[in-house]
Structures are given as C-alpha cells and as structure tokens.
Amino acid sequence: MNRSRIHVRLIPAMIVASVILLSYKLIGMSEALGLFQNPIKLTSALAQEDEKVNTGAEDNLKNDGPGDDKEGAEGKKEEDKAASKKEKKDDAENDPTLFTQSEIDLLQDLAERREKIEKTEQQIALKQGLLKAAETRIEKRVSELKQLELTIKGLIKDHDDQQEKKMNSLVKIYEAMKPKDAARIFEQLDIDTILLVAERMKERRLAPVMAQMNPEKAKDITIKLSKLRELPLPGTVIVQ
Structure with missing residues (x-):
C-alpha cells in the first residue's frame, strides 16, 4: 500500500x-x-x-601596447649602458697611458728579467746538449778501448801460448840429449836462455847436464834458479 x-x-x-x-x-x-x-x-x-570581440581585442592591445614597448626599450638602454661602462673599465685597466712611472719601470724590469731567464735557459739547454754529445762520444771511445784491450789480451795470450809450446818442445829436445852434449850447448848460451830451458826441465834430467858443465857457470845457474823459484808465477795470488 x-x-x-x-x-x-x-x-x-x-x-x-x-x-x-x-x-x-x-x-x-x-x-x-x-x-x-x-x-x-x-x-x-x-x-x-x-x-564585444573588438572590445576584447582593443583591451589586449592596450595591455601589450606602448607601455610595454617603452619599458623594454628602457631596459635595453640600461643593459647597453652597463656593457659600455664595463668595456670602458676594461680599456682603462689595459691602457698603458694610465700606469704610473713606477709601474712602467717595474714592468720593464720584469720584461728584462724574463728575457735574461729565457736566454739563460737556452744556454743551459745548449750546454746540456753538448755535454750529452760529449758523454756519448766518451762512452763510445771507452767501449772501443775495452774492445781493443780484449783484442790485445787475446793476441798476447796466443803469443804466450805459442812461445810456451816452443819452449816445451825445446825442453824435450834437451832432456832427450845426452848430458855431456846438453852441457856443452848450455855453456855457449847466455844465462837468460839457459834459465828459460833449465827452469822447465825435470830435476833428474837437469842434474846430469849441470854436472858436465863448467863449475862456475853451473854455480851461477843454480843461484838464479833458486831466486826464480822463490818468485811467484804470473797470475798467482799472494796471501800474507
């Protein structure tokens, strides 16, 4: 309901x-x-x-009209003035006619010092280059001298080895001879040659030869051999 x-x-x-x-x-x-x-x-x-439409457009034009253009122009003028002042200030700071005499003298002194320093640096660099070249030449010369030394040592060793072979061959000849014949030849040789041979001969081979020699000559050989055998051999390290 x-x-x-x-x-x-x-x-x-x-x-x-x-x-x-x-x-x-x-x-x-x-x-x-x-x-x-x-x-x-x-x-x-x-x-x-x-x-209504025209009225709205006119209102918009009034709002964006000469007033805004005038304000924009004034702002542009202010910016131009500020830029002009800044340029004038920079020009004034860089203008040499605005420096005092003491400042000018100081700048000239600094320029002269800088020039001297640059010249000194160039001279030092030149001297360093010359020293480097001289060091290179010296190192090269030292290397050449070392190589020459090695060559000379090699030649001397070869010569000594050849001489040693010759002396050993001569010693074998005298050891194979009869003592009387060897003594007769020894008496005709100079003392240095006799010592070179006698020093390398075995004692049991040298004794019969000296027994057949002139007593005075045999005496001199004995004295000199004793002195030679007291001397160290070449290359021997002497420990004291």
Missing part, C-alpha cells in the same frame, strides 16, 4: 517537471524563429557580438 501511494505522488511531480522543460524549449525556439523572421534583430545581435 505504501509503495503504491509513493508512485501515485511521484507521477504528478514528473508531469509538472516535463511541462516546465517543454515550456523552456518552446520559448527558445520562438526566440530563434523571431530572429530569423526579423533580420534587423539578427543583425543587431551579430553587431553586439562583434563589438
């Missing part, structure tokens, strides 16, 4: 709302139809709309 009553009450309200909405639509359609039927009213309405 309650639900049916609510539905009954809502129906008249909906009818009233529909009538009001329809009335608004009819009024709008009649106004539009009236404008089309009366060209004067339509033209007037369009003119009013154009006037």
Whole structure:
C-alpha cells in the first residue's frame, strides 16, 4: 500500500517537471524563429557580438601596447649602458697611458728579467746538449778501448801460448840429449836462455847436464834458479 501511494505522488511531480522543460524549449525556439523572421534583430545581435570581440581585442592591445614597448626599450638602454661602462673599465685597466712611472719601470724590469731567464735557459739547454754529445762520444771511445784491450789480451795470450809450446818442445829436445852434449850447448848460451830451458826441465834430467858443465857457470845457474823459484808465477795470488 505504501509503495503504491509513493508512485501515485511521484507521477504528478514528473508531469509538472516535463511541462516546465517543454515550456523552456518552446520559448527558445520562438526566440530563434523571431530572429530569423526579423533580420534587423539578427543583425543587431551579430553587431553586439562583434563589438564585444573588438572590445576584447582593443583591451589586449592596450595591455601589450606602448607601455610595454617603452619599458623594454628602457631596459635595453640600461643593459647597453652597463656593457659600455664595463668595456670602458676594461680599456682603462689595459691602457698603458694610465700606469704610473713606477709601474712602467717595474714592468720593464720584469720584461728584462724574463728575457735574461729565457736566454739563460737556452744556454743551459745548449750546454746540456753538448755535454750529452760529449758523454756519448766518451762512452763510445771507452767501449772501443775495452774492445781493443780484449783484442790485445787475446793476441798476447796466443803469443804466450805459442812461445810456451816452443819452449816445451825445446825442453824435450834437451832432456832427450845426452848430458855431456846438453852441457856443452848450455855453456855457449847466455844465462837468460839457459834459465828459460833449465827452469822447465825435470830435476833428474837437469842434474846430469849441470854436472858436465863448467863449475862456475853451473854455480851461477843454480843461484838464479833458486831466486826464480822463490818468485811467484804470473797470475798467482799472494796471501800474507
């Protein structure tokens, strides 16, 4: 029952709302139809709309007009003035005519010192180059001398080896001879040659030869041989 009553009450309200909405639509359609039927009213309405648009554009032009251009021009002038002042200040700082005499003298003195330092550096570099070249030549010469020394030592060793072979061969000859024949030849040789041979001979081979020699000559050979045998051989390290 309650639900049916609510539905009954809502129906008249909906009818009233529909009538009001329809009335608004009819009024709008009649106004539009009236404008089309009366060209004067339509033209007037369009003119009013154009006037509104033009008025808005003029307002915008007024807001962006000469006032803003004037402010921009004044700002540009201020920037140009500041830049001009900065350039003048820089020119004044770099202008040599604005230096005092003491400053000019100091700058000249510094320039002269710098020139002297550069010349000194060049001279030092030149001397270093000459010293380097001299060191290179000296090192090369030392290397050549060392090589020459090795060559000479090699030649001396070869010569000594050959002489040693010859002396050993001569010693073998005297050792193979009869003592009497060897003694006779020894007495005809100089003492240094006799010592070279006698020093290398074995004692049992040398003794019979010296027994056949002149006693005085044999005595001299004995004394000198004893002294030679007291001397260290070449290359022997002496420990004290």
